[in-house]
Structure formats: structure tokens, C-alpha cells
Amino acid sequence: MIEVDKTSKLLKIETATKSKLTSVDFNDIVFGKTFTDHMFICKYADGKWQNPAIKPFQQLTLDPSASVLHYGQAVFEGMKAFKDDNGTVWLFRPDENFKRLNRSAHRLQIPEFPENYFFEGLQKLISLDSEWIKQGVGNSLYVRPFVFASQATVQAIASLEYTFLIICSPAKSYYDGGKIxxxxxxxxxxxxxxxxxxxxxxxxxxxxxxxxxxxxxxxxxxxxxxxxxxxxxxxxxxxxxxxxxxxxxxxxxxxxxxxxxxxxxxxxxxxxxxxxxxxxxxxxxxxxxxxxxxxxxxxxxxxxxxxxxxxxxxxxxxxxxxxxxxxxxxxxxxxxxxxxxxxxxxxxxxxxxxxxxx
Ligand SMILES: Cc1ncc(COP(=O)(O)O)c(C=O)c1O
Missing domain, CATH: 3.20.10.10 (D-amino Acid Aminotransferase, subunit A, domain 2)
Structure with missing residues (x-):
């Protein structure tokens, strides 16, 4: 088990009072439908990214006029974390995902996300939810960072407010030998x-x-x-x-x-x-x-x-x-x-x- 340092200079960390872990059948995981206990969230307003935090995984509230719902100003990433035979967790080339996220953001006129928030959020979130990663080749944690325009407006212009999140979903690869x-x-x-x-x-x-x-x-x-x-x-x-x-x-x-x-x-x-x-x-x-x-x-x-x-x-x-x-x-x-x-x-x-x- 990984020791979780729940303190962070950058992030506010609020942990879930009860884990959903025991209710999950890891032998029957459907990709992308089960999520871990926590999420990372950060908001952009008044010209800067602010209040990075880890919170219990929860629903978001969104104004019906939120820009993303109308103009699709949103980008995402996908990466994986793996647990080795000693129980240590590893990310694969997360720096590449971070750089690509900001290349995508730049093209969509979304403000680039700060590197220290990204990596601190990623590390803390995964270590907090590391029990969700099972050992053995094929088991992994799919990590989904994403950012969307959250300003309440139907004006067809780049939003002035954004929400950035990282959510994680346990994954299992099946090879059924089927033909592609x-x-x-x-x-x-x-x-x-x-x-x-x-x-x-x-x-x-x-x-x-x-x-x-x-x-x-x-x-x-x-x-x-x-x-x-x-x-x-x-x-x-x-x-x-x-x-x-x-x-x-x-x-x-x-x-x-x-x-x-x-x-x-x-x-x-x-x-x-x-x-x-x-x-x-x-x-x-x-x-x-x-x-x-x-x-x-x-x-x-x-x-x-x-x-x-x-x-x-x-x-x-x-x-x-x-x-x-x-x-x-x-x-x-x-x-x-x-x-x-x-x-x-x-x-x-x-x-x-x-x-x-x-
Ligand atoms: C359109 C497209 N091409 C290629 C890839 C493979 O990229 P990666 O190897 O970074 O997952 C992805 C998945 O992210 C994709 O969405």
C-alpha cells in the first residue's frame, strides 16, 4: 500500500468519508463506467487558474447556458497508471500527455493549464486512489484529465471561465482473440x-x-x-x-x-x-x-x-x-x-x- 501524504502546499484535499471500492467487482469491469473515490478539480476565472483541489468524486452543477454545451469548447487527455509486482504505481509518459493537453487547449483558445497544478493533482489523486489499481498485466487505472468552457453564456465566443478535472477509472484489458x-x-x-x-x-x-x-x-x-x-x-x-x-x-x-x-x-x-x-x-x-x-x-x-x-x-x-x-x-x-x-x-x-x- 502506498502512503498517502494528504497534505499539499498547492492543493486543498478533501477525502471521501466512505470508499466505493468494496462494491466493485474487479473481474467484471466495463471500461469507462466505474470511477474511483476522488477527483481533481480546478477553475479558471478572472484571468487565472485557481483553487486546485481534490474532492470526493461527485456530480457537477452547470448552468444550462454553459458555453461547452453549445459550442463544444473542450479538450481531454487519456493516460494510464500501472501497479508493479511490488505494489508501486507508475504513470507512463505523463509529460507527453501534459504537453499535448496544452497543445489541444491552445488550438481551442482555452487557457493553458499550469504544470505544477497538473502534476501535483495527478500524483496526489492517484496515490489517494491507488487501492483501485490491481496488480497484474492487463489491470490499470485509466486517467482522464479534461477541461471545458463553463462560463454561463450562449455568446459564440471563447469562454472566460473553464473547469479542469481529472477523473480515474479502473480498466482491465481483455483479449478475446476476435478479428478486427x-x-x-x-x-x-x-x-x-x-x-x-x-x-x-x-x-x-x-x-x-x-x-x-x-x-x-x-x-x-x-x-x-x-x-x-x-x-x-x-x-x-x-x-x-x-x-x-x-x-x-x-x-x-x-x-x-x-x-x-x-x-x-x-x-x-x-x-x-x-x-x-x-x-x-x-x-x-x-x-x-x-x-x-x-x-x-x-x-x-x-x-x-x-x-x-x-x-x-x-x-x-x-x-x-x-x-x-x-x-x-x-x-x-x-x-x-x-x-x-x-x-x-x-x-x-x-x-x-x-x-x-x-
Ligand atoms: C484520434 C486518436 N488517435 C490516436 C490515439 C492514440 O494516442 P495515444 O497513444 O496517446 O493514446 C488516440 C487516443 O488517444 C486518439 O484519440
Whole structure:
């Protein structure tokens, strides 16, 4: 068990009088539906972030005119905390999530969040709720920082007030061995040049629900998003970055203003390069992938993201033709194993990616 220092120079800490922990069946966790006992909250008003605090997890009150409900001025992050075999809790590259949060905030005209509030809030919250993290690979705590425009106004301008929170949800990864079939987008787009695709803006996700649900009805689990101009270049898979192994090389789209700069993506690129694999960050067209499939050199396709780590794709469909991938995704499995071993502190972290929660 981790000792919790309930005092903080920066934060006001109010602990829950009763934990919900005993009412949770950790063998039957549905992702994103159960939340821990506490949350971090901070408000922006009068030109500054103020009153950072940890409170018992609770509902918020919001004016019906709150700007976010009308104009969607909101951004979020997603990261995970892991417990190693000694009971120590580790965060994976939280500095990357912090930087991306503020890049997203900047694009949405949201005031950047102070680094000391972010890290102190994150550390204290997770150590307070560390009992919610179970040991063993597959168990983790999903950490969701987010910020939204809370000013009571329907004026279509950037809000003058914001609310920042961090909430945490216990997660368990299940691998059911199911096939992941994806549909290459020919009509809908996730992001456009000059837009907000690189940001974790709430509206990016809202706009994906309809095309994704249409694809799901046809039996696909995800959409591979293509460039908005010609629907030719393969950019992301659902809410994952996407990699293609062609003739021994690993190819992924370069990050630009349409693509989320995934923390898992950059970690996988580093691990792959260190294994001596040739990694190319370049635009990759569907025509090149179909051709590679036809000539037998398309070896693997996989998605990367915090939730799944690495997810091998079994088939993709383009212009009503389905293309199957080889059953074995050796590189994907290999990279996933190594990344998980770093996250769970089972092997040496040569890269200084993990941050201890204490
Ligand atoms: C659109 C999109 N792409 C890629 C990712 C993967 O990013 P990360 O590896 O930082 O979780 C996510 C998830 O955060 C996402 O929402």
C-alpha cells in the first residue's frame, strides 16, 4: 500500500468519508463506467487558474447556458497508471500527455493549464486512489484529465471561465482473440488541413460516432480514416494511430495537423527502431497497401493507443473488396509485449518513460 501524504502546499484535499471500492467487482469491469473515490478539480476565472483541489468524486452543477454545451469548447487527455509486482504505481509518459493537453487547449483558445497544478493533482489523486489499481498485466487505472468552457453564456465566443478535472477509472484489458476488420473511409473524414485533428478536442470524437456506427452495422470494428482531400492516404484507425509492415519496413503516417501525435505511436517507433527495424514516417496510400497485399509483401497492420496498446488488424475493406492479413502478427505482438513490460516495471526502462507515483 502506498502512503498517502494528504497534505499539499498547492492543493486543498478533501477525502471521501466512505470508499466505493468494496462494491466493485474487479473481474467484471466495463471500461469507462466505474470511477474511483476522488477527483481533481480546478477553475479558471478572472484571468487565472485557481483553487486546485481534490474532492470526493461527485456530480457537477452547470448552468444550462454553459458555453461547452453549445459550442463544444473542450479538450481531454487519456493516460494510464500501472501497479508493479511490488505494489508501486507508475504513470507512463505523463509529460507527453501534459504537453499535448496544452497543445489541444491552445488550438481551442482555452487557457493553458499550469504544470505544477497538473502534476501535483495527478500524483496526489492517484496515490489517494491507488487501492483501485490491481496488480497484474492487463489491470490499470485509466486517467482522464479534461477541461471545458463553463462560463454561463450562449455568446459564440471563447469562454472566460473553464473547469479542469481529472477523473480515474479502473480498466482491465481483455483479449478475446476476435478479428478486427476495418473499413477504409471513402466518404467521411475525421480531420482536415487547418482543423483540429491533432488536438484531443471533444468534437473530433462526436463527429466520428455516426460514420463509425454505420461501419459497425456493416460488420467493421473500426474505420481507417483517410485524408479529407482525396481519401487516398491512410491516417488513423478509429482512435488509434496506424502502422503497416510492408516488406520488413514499418510505415506510419507522419504527424501533421490532421493526426493525433499518439504517445503509444512515438513509443512504438522508438522500440521498433531500437530493434533495428526500418521505420518510415511518410504518407502511405491505399493503392500502395492494396498493391503490397497483392504482391504478398503486406505483412501486418496494427493500431496503437493508450487503451489497446497495440491492436493487430485482421482485414481491411476498400471499395467493397476485403483483404485479409496473415494470422500471425509477430511484430505487433513483440512490440506490445515489450511496451507492457516497461509499463509494468518488469524490465528496465531504458528510456525514462515511467514516472513513479509517490
Ligand atoms: C484520434 C486518436 N488517435 C490516436 C490515439 C492514440 O494516442 P495515444 O497513444 O496517446 O493514446 C488516440 C487516443 O488517444 C486518439 O484519440
Amino acid at each position: 476488420n476495418v473499413l477504409v473511409a471513402e466518404k467521411f473524414s475525421r480531420a482536415a488541413n487547418g482543423g483540429v485533428g491533432f488536438a484531443k478536442a471533444a468534437g473530433n470524437y462526436a463527429a466520428q460516432f455516426y460514420p463509425t456506427s454505420e461501419a459497425t452495422k456493416k460488420g467493421y470494428q473500426q474505420i481507417i480514416w483517410t485524408d479529407s482531400e482525396k481519401h487516398k492516404y491512410l491516417e488513423e484507425a478509429g482512435t488509434m494511430n496506424i502502422f503497416f509492415k510492408i516488406n520488413g519496413k514499418l510505415i506510419t503516417s507522419p504527424v501533421n495537423d490532421r493526426i493525433l501525435d499518439g504517445v503509444t505511436r512515438k513509443s512504438i517507433i522508438t522500440l521498433a527502431k531500437d530493434k533495428g527495424i526500418d521505420v518510415e514516417e511518410r504518407p502511405l496510400s491505399i493503392d500502395e497497401v492494396v498493391k503490397a497485399h497483392k504482391t504478398g509483401i503486406l505483412e501486418e497492420i496494427f493500431g496503437t493507443g493508450t487503451a489497446v496498446v497495440v491492436l493487430p488488424i485482421s482485414s481491411f475493406s476498400y471499395k467493397d473488396v476485403s483483404y485479409s492479413l496473415p494470422q500471425k502478427a509477430d511484430l505487433a505482438e513483440n512490440l506490445k509485449k515489450e511496451l507492457l513490460a516497461i509499463q509494468y516495471n518488469q524490465i528496465e526502462d531504458r528510456y525514462n518513460w515511467t514516472v513513479k507515483v509517490d
